[in-house]
Amino acid sequence: xxxxxxxxxxxxxxxxxKELDSVTILFAGDSGDGMQVTGSQFTDxxxxxxxxxxxxxxFPAEIRAPAGTINGVSAYQxxxxxxxxxxxxDAVDTLVAxxxxxxxxxxxxxxxxxxxxxxxAGFGPNELKxxxxxxxxxxxxxxxxxxxxxxxITPQTIAAVKPSGITGRNAERCKNFYTLGVVFYLYDRPVxxxxxxxxxxxxxxxxxxxxxxxxxxxxxxxLAHTIELFRTTYRVKRSVFEPGEYRNxxxxxxxxxxxxxxxxxxxxxxxxxxxxxTPATDILHELxxxxxxxxxxxxxxxxxAAVASSVGASYGGAIGVTCSxxxxxxxxxxAINLAVMTxxxxxxxxxxxxxxxxxxxxxxxxxxxxxxxxGRNSDSPIPIIAPATPGECFQAMxxxxxxxxxxxxxxxxxxxxxxxNGAEPWxxxxxxxxxxxxxxxxxxxxxxxxxxxxxxxxxxxxxxPGTPGLDNRLTGIExxxxxxxxxxxxxxxxxxxxxxxxxxxxxxxxxxxxVAGAADGGDLLVISWGGTYGATLTxxxxxxxxxxxxxxxxxxxxxxxxxxxxxxxxxxxxxxVPEINVGQLAYHLQGTYALPVSSYxxxxxxxxxxxxxxxxxxxxxx
Amino acid sequence: MSNETEVxxxxxxxxxxxxxxxxxxxxxxxxxxxxxxxxxxxxxxxRPPHMYTFVSGIGCSSRFPLYMSTYGFHSIHGRALxxxxxxxxxxxxxxxxxxxxxxxCLSIGGNHFIHALRRNQDxxxxxxxxxxxxxxxxxxxxxxQMGMINKxxxxxxxxEPVSPIRLAxxxxxxxxARTSDNDLNHMAEVLRRAADHKGSAFVEILQNCVxxxxxxxxxxxxxxxxxxxLVYLHHGEPVLYGKTxxxxxxxxxxxxxxxxxxxxxxxxxxxxxxxxxxGSIASMLSxxxxxxxxxxxxxxxxxVHPAYHELMHAQIDTARQANGEPDLGKLLKGPKTWVVK
Numbered sequence: 001x002x003x004x005x006x007x008x009x010x011x012x013x014x015x016x017x018k019e020l021d022s023v024t025i026l027f028a029g030d031s032g033d034g035m036q037v038t039g040s041q042f043t044d045x046x047x048x049x050x051x052x053x054x055x056x057x058x059f060p061a062e063i064r065a066p067a068g069t070i071n072g073v074s075a076y077q078x079x080x081x082x083x084x085x086x087x088x089x090d091a092v093d094t095l096v097a098x099x100x101x102x103x104x105x106x107x108x109x110x111x112x113x114x115x116x117x118x119x120x121a122g123f124g125p126n127e128l129k130x131x132x133x134x135x136x137x138x139x140x141x142x143x144x145x146x147x148x149x150x151x152x153i154t155p156q157t158i159a160a161v162k163p164s165g166i167t168g169r170n171a172e173r174c175k176n177f178y179t180l181g182v183v184f185y186l187y188d189r190p191v192x193x194x195x196x197x198x199x200x201x202x203x204x205x206x207x208x209x210x211x212x213x214x215x216x217x218x219x220x221x222x223l224a225h226t227i228e229l230f231r232t233t234y235r236v237k238r239s240v241f242e243p244g245e246y247r248n249x250x251x252x253x254x255x256x257x258x259x260x261x262x263x264x265x266x267x268x269x270x271x272x273x274x275x276x277x278t279p280a281t282d283i284l285h286e287l288x289x290x291x292x293x294x295x296x297x298x299x300x301x302x303x304x305a306a307v308a309s310s311v312g313a314s315y316g317g318a319i320g321v322t323c324s325x326x327x328x329x330x331x332x333x334x335a336i337n338l339a340v341m342t343x344x345x346x347x348x349x350x351x352x353x354x355x356x357x358x359x360x361x362x363x364x365x366x367x368x369x370x371x372x373x374x375g376r377n378s379d380s381p382i383p384i385i386a387p388a389t390p391g392e393c394f395q396a397m398x399x400x401x402x403x404x405x406x407x408x409x410x411x412x413x414x415x416x417x418x419x420x421n422g423a424e425p426w427x428x429x430x431x432x433x434x435x436x437x438x439x440x441x442x443x444x445x446x447x448x449x450x451x452x453x454x455x456x457x458x459x460x461x462x463x464x465p466g467t468p469g470l471d472n473r474l475t476g477i478e479x480x481x482x483x484x485x486x487x488x489x490x491x492x493x494x495x496x497x498x499x500x501x502x503x504x505x506x507x508x509x510x511x512x513x514x515v516a517g518a519a520d521g522g523d524l525l526v527i528s529w530g531g532t533y534g535a536t537l538t539x540x541x542x543x544x545x546x547x548x549x550x551x552x553x554x555x556x557x558x559x560x561x562x563x564x565x566x567x568x569x570x571x572x573x574x575x576x577v578p579e580i581n582v583g584q585l586a587y588h589l590q591g592t593y594a595l596p597v598s599s600y601x602x603x604x605x606x607x608x609x610x611x612x613x614x615x616x617x618x619x620x621x622x
Numbered sequence: 623m624s625n626e627t628e629v630x631x632x633x634x635x636x637x638x639x640x641x642x643x644x645x646x647x648x649x650x651x652x653x654x655x656x657x658x659x660x661x662x663x664x665x666x667x668x669r670p671p672h673m674y675t676f677v678s679g680i681g682c683s684s685r686f687p688l689y690m691s692t693y694g695f696h697s698i699h700g701r702a703l704x705x706x707x708x709x710x711x712x713x714x715x716x717x718x719x720x721x722x723x724x725x726x727c728l729s730i731g732g733n734h735f736i737h738a739l740r741r742n743q744d745x746x747x748x749x750x751x752x753x754x755x756x757x758x759x760x761x762x763x764x765x766x767q768m769g770m771i772n773k774x775x776x777x778x779x780x781x782e783p784v785s786p787i788r789l790a791x792x793x794x795x796x797x798x799a800r801t802s803d804n805d806l807n808h809m810a811e812v813l814r815r816a817a818d819h820k821g822s823a824f825v826e827i828l829q830n831c832v833x834x835x836x837x838x839x840x841x842x843x844x845x846x847x848x849x850x851x852l853v854y855l856h857h858g859e860p861v862l863y864g865k866t867x868x869x870x871x872x873x874x875x876x877x878x879x880x881x882x883x884x885x886x887x888x889x890x891x892x893x894x895x896x897x898x899x900x901g902s903i904a905s906m907l908s909x910x911x912x913x914x915x916x917x918x919x920x921x922x923x924x925x926v927h928p929a930y931h932e933l934m935h936a937q938i939d940t941a942r943q944a945n946g947e948p949d950l951g952k953l954l955k956g957p958k959t960w961v962v963k
Contacts, residue, residue: 309708
């Protein structure tokens, strides 16, 4: 056991700085320990330094589960590197565990030889008992495969912040910043930007808190430095980015900004009808603050009212957007079909989460694909767009709004818990580069037909109530091109065919598919969609580098499917779809193209690791 | 979207509000009278047809918008109020009317009813109450009387009916009224009041389903008996009824009692105040019913509170003033960016 007992002074071994390509840190502690703050502070410091980063928070479904229990552990995983990365990391290099529960929960994620940084105060008899540790893992030799750094973080923090006048429980709360200081030292991060940030955030309202946090960071950093806590510290150099202006962004925030951009660029209001549900609610939070951009947020009494009000708003001339997760989408299906039948613009955001019924509310899954495709009564075609990365959520959302209007149709937007909460650097787009909205066709009162069709798109005209001469009565009942109720069999056949033809036409909006790896055909084609993009592409690149004949495509459109997809699929001997569900896209592709497609399915509430994908692809390649 | 010149110059006829479609309710259905009354009342006003939107759910009554020359949205069962909520927020210049039935509004749509009223959504809600499901051919509804025999209750219903008026008052509706499809002048007067109300205007229209629940309101709304079985509410006037106006309603603790005015003694007839803000008196009135009491009709409550869309747009204006002109470029950049050269 190589416990570096920080209490022992006089470690005189010479400090050694080691260069690394990438590092994954996991900050874990009790819900009240402030681990999300610690993680995001380290993230900010890393992006400002110039690393590429990918982050993922992991919090419990319970708001305040009993302290010290496994259910109460909240964590933040951060992957930073000197090169382009796309996932929050397969295995953890450094685990920060503020108590025994955090250690127990996340130890399996730590690689052998990794660093464990713990607060001894979180390993008292009570804390050990709560998570069924028979003996103290810090002392019983069970952690001998790792490098354990056990510090008296709690008492040292309290002592360090004394000059600020902050005492007791509030002083103890600063221990996350003390820990941050230690980790800053370990990974050779400058502390100044973080200190400035704290001053900016707290200095006016709570100067004493600001001072305490700063003292805590400095104390942690100095302790690590003075007593040479780590024999080796690490450095990860800057990554190479495409030139441009960047910010760090999560998928939910990017989605919200996409909605605001749609309101701003279209010149129409966006009506955002939503009902709180994990993990989608952040989007409603964000947009509620952006009213001045022309976003009308409405917290409805239930999921059905959320979507129905959005459909009503679209009839009224705004762009209706509704937002939920799987259980809520299930409730919305009848009203989505009203928008299908009345051909009104509507965007349905589904931030997918795990499991049927309540399932795993805070965990990720991509198992709503078939519901999005088929989960409504009768033949009900709607386009489906799925972003691949947190940053891409912006563009995908903006396109969803733009195309809902251009084609007069509901658009399903499938994000997931992983994209929603994951974050990465994002090159900020230029407002003038956003494509314009296109509407206004067919509104001459002399020739107006409520269900006349724009030959370029198949869209019917969008007449806004209040316009003289364009009065119309919409109904969910089948109707003729004048909008008159019509139950005749030939008319239903015609109308159904037209609804399908319109959605099929949207394939003209899909850019050509980019094939990574073996681009001209070969032994194995990997097809991914949604949030599995990063892990899948990374794994395919690794296998391709080994000299294997493997190609990768990522679908951002699930309906209609890209028109060049079949041609590409035919060029490979085998096709596999890795998915966080039991094989929904694989099923859909086989049904659509009658080609054999195998599925790599994992439903553990978390993202794929690159390693497991590499292993699976290699096994298929023999 | 304003058409002020047109609004001032033009006078309308009821025919201007009809779109020429053949009306397809059953012969003798009370809905015809309501359609005629609405078209008559709208024609008296200055607002042109294209500045109205009629929204409905599903049910016999919900076909109503399809016969109007206004904008209209025949939506899905129970959700019309939610549809109307979004529509009014997006397009506040439109005057939004909502046509619903007892099943649509109070059963499948009960939740939206409560929340639209408590938010004071600026929508005129006309509830056609015939105490039966008509379009699905004769099942009991949430307003069917206890014991009523019908297709889904061959031994009689075992459910207490809901009082639409009482529910609306409990939800905080700012305008609540009751009238009937066979009381044409009264219906027109109530509709005029509803049309001019800012905020949620809820009107229960006792409506006759000639096929599945014929004469359901006849016991108290029959032309011959109604003077004894109805009491018309008039703001600022004592609540009196009877063939020779010989009876009065008197407040007796937390309820009403009926007295002969000739023998009233110290009992003073209640002078009706529709602006009474707590809604307590209106609620007490809503509990009166046949056969023990006359059925109150007219406006139960009319108070002025800000409408939801007004508050919503006021917040947006405030946010605009506080934040200045929205700058999308700045928003996308967020609090912190870095430049890679």
